[in-house]
Amino acid sequence: MVFRNLTFFYRIMETGELDISSPSEMTKVSVAVRVRPLIEREKKGDAQIHWQIGPQDLRPFDPEAKRIVPNSSTYTYDHVFTQSTQTQQVYDKVVSPIVKQAFKGFNGTILCYGQTSSGKTHTLYGSNDDKGIILLFADHLFQQIKADETGRQYIIKVGLIEIYNEKVSDLLNSYNPIELQERDGSIVPHGLEELTVFDIDDWKKVTERVQRERKIGETRMNKESSRSHTILRVTIESFDLTSNGSFDEAQENSEQSPPLTTAVLHFVDLAGSEKQSQTGAEGERFREQVNINMSLSVLSRVIQQLSEQASVSSFEGRSSSNDHSLAKAMVNSMVRTAPRPRFINFRDSKLTRLLQNSLNGNAYISMVCNVTIASFEETKSTLLFAQQAKKIQIRPKQNRFSTKSEYDKKLKELHWLRIIQARYKEEPDVRFNPRNNVPNIPFDFFPLNPGIALSLVLQDHHYTLPKEPYSDRANDKVRESQSNPSRSPLLSSGPNKNPKKCRGVKVIKSIKKCTIRKHGSSRSKQGNVWSRAKKRTQKRAYQALWGALFWRETFKISGPCQKSCQNNDSTFGNESKKGDQVEVGYRCKMLEEIILD
Numbered sequence: 001m002v003f004r005n006l007t008f009f010y011r012i013m014e015t016g017e018l019d020i021s022s023p024s025e026m027t028k029v030s031v032a033v034r035v036r037p038l039i040e041r042e043k044k045g046d047a048q049i050h051w052q053i054g055p056q057d058l059r060p061f062d063p064e065a066k067r068i069v070p071n072s073s074t075y076t077y078d079h080v081f082t083q084s085t086q087t088q089q090v091y092d093k094v095v096s097p098i099v100k101q102a103f104k105g106f107n108g109t110i111l112c113y114g115q116t117s118s119g120k121t122h123t124l125y126g127s128n129d130d131k132g133i134i135l136l137f138a139d140h141l142f143q144q145i146k147a148d149e150t151g152r153q154y155i156i157k158v159g160l161i162e163i164y165n166e167k168v169s170d171l172l173n174s175y176n177p178i179e180l181q182e183r184d185g186s187i188v189p190h191g192l193e194e195l196t197v198f199d200i201d202d203w204k205k206v207t208e209r210v211q212r213e214r215k216i217g218e219t220r221m222n223k224e225s226s227r228s229h230t231i232l233r234v235t236i237e238s239f240d241l242t243s244n245g246s247f248d249e250a251q252e253n254s255e256q257s258p259p260l261t262t263a264v265l266h267f268v269d270l271a272g273s274e275k276q277s278q279t280g281a282e283g284e285r286f287r288e289q290v291n292i293n294m295s296l297s298v299l300s301r302v303i304q305q306l307s308e309q310a311s312v313s314s315f316e317g318r319s320s321s322n323d324h325s326l327a328k329a330m331v332n333s334m335v336r337t338a339p340r341p342r343f344i345n346f347r348d349s350k351l352t353r354l355l356q357n358s359l360n361g362n363a364y365i366s367m368v369c370n371v372t373i374a375s376f377e378e379t380k381s382t383l384l385f386a387q388q389a390k391k392i393q394i395r396p397k398q399n400r401f402s403t404k405s406e407y408d409k410k411l412k413e414l415h416w417l418r419i420i421q422a423r424y425k426e427e428p429d430v431r432f433n434p435r436n437n438v439p440n441i442p443f444d445f446f447p448l449n450p451g452i453a454l455s456l457v458l459q460d461h462h463y464t465l466p467k468e469p470y471s472d473r474a475n476d477k478v479r480e481s482q483s484n485p486s487r488s489p490l491l492s493s494g495p496n497k498n499p500k501k502c503r504g505v506k507v508i509k510s511i512k513k514c515t516i517r518k519h520g521s522s523r524s525k526q527g528n529v530w531s532r533a534k535k536r537t538q539k540r541a542y543q544a545l546w547g548a549l550f551w552r553e554t555f556k557i558s559g560p561c562q563k564s565c566q567n568n569d570s571t572f573g574n575e576s577k578k579g580d581q582v583e584v585g586y587r588c589k590m591l592e593e594i595i596l597d
């Protein structure tokens, strides 16, 4: 045990890298400090140098005496990046190990922290001559997917959450409000609509939107200061389709590659803490500043509580592995007297509530603390925060799914997405400039809600799936399974053991009805709620209209339904010929599932 720990320790000392090769081990948050170059404002103001940068540390520097402050503390971190470092180097050391783990189903969080104008946004979003982490991540992600020769399939979804004045909203979807709900002990952003991205071009379109929609404002310290915290949430789902869609066969290989894993990555761009005297904020800017500072001080408190908790549990860990009774008694008495926080104040701000799952240990965390050597107090405060964060212990778990129904559900989603992708590939403009008299539909109306789209398209008709909707290696498997219904992951075959009522035709809505439908109408008579509800309705109608056109082209109309399922009392499949049985069963099943969604 001692030997293993020592090896682990030396590996960190040698490489300076976070070791996340053995996921069951408790590990620590990886903390890096990035020093930005002096900016125009500082150069003009004859800024003085207050910090000396070492290979892995920073020390206070006396600009008058031109030497390190005697007897001062040394602040040491996993990595220290100097003014000349490009973000690519930051990415390789800090983010890349987390992304590699995400491909195996482990969550990750990359958090940029620092005072206002210290370089957080630059690190995440970059500039013309220095690509930011978000774009470097996308390159890495799609390269890795392309290079995967195991036949695994991936679904990538992106959402953008903004916390502005303690209000949480969906930045890519008309600022719809997001509610933070607790489900099975995890915090879920309820109401967040994630976009599916298929390639790097999609990704660039999303990040352009992010840059446009982020709330920025000018202060004395920064011309483009973030006025909100933004969290880019990326979900990577990966499937093993090598077993021809058969869950049992996939399970057999599950040790090396589980049939279905999912990982959530958060890229957090925090607004920087600010002093009113420095920024000169007034009115709305001042209100924003108060909220930013409040949520950051809660974050600091939470980080401190978690680090105290980690010290207590490491005492406990040592005491249990030590057999010497006197030493054990001493350590136990220290543990009893050590300050153990009764609870962690996650609920005190929306930011900490949203990051609760990650900070609580179920995610690999890397923090990039941005500083400038031109300021003493602000940089010291960031360095102290980073020291606390270093102590937090984490033990992420692999998110793997093990039930057949979860697997089948995901396969079906993958199938739908592939159809959309194939359609989109043939005609890239269709996603952004749909034709057929539909005015410009903003990007966030995609991917369309298949339930609404189908409900419109299927009003009078039944449709058959195109025979060859797409062509690539993994999709051949799906096609193969379609031609062999007994192995199909998507279609039900043979006599239906649990016949259900066909509800498809009954619940279909017309476009008109959909347009006038009001969401949240129970509270709709009061001010904002009404207009928000109206906005959503309008969006949904657009979505539906466009969806109808989209699907009408994708699916072939096979004429009005002549089959027994048109009658609401009948059960699907029972009275059809053998050849029809699968088709009708699938159609009805799909309708029922999607419309009730």
Ligand SMILES: Nc1ncnc2c1ncn2[C@@H]1O[C@H](COP(=O)(O)OP(=O)(O)OP(=O)(O)O)[C@@H](O)[C@H]1O
Binding pocket: 035, 036, 037, 039, 114, 115, 116, 117, 118, 119, 120, 121, 122, 123, 127, 222, 224, 225, 226, 227, 270, 271, 272, 273, 370
């Ligand atoms: N590594 C860097 N190289 C070159 N310029 C940088 C670097 N980091 C930051 N800057 C410049 O410093 C200024 C402030 O950076 P940025 O807006 O990223 O700060 P911030 O921490 O996000 O500030 P705020 O909290 O106010 O939003 C910008 O002009 C940016 O271009």
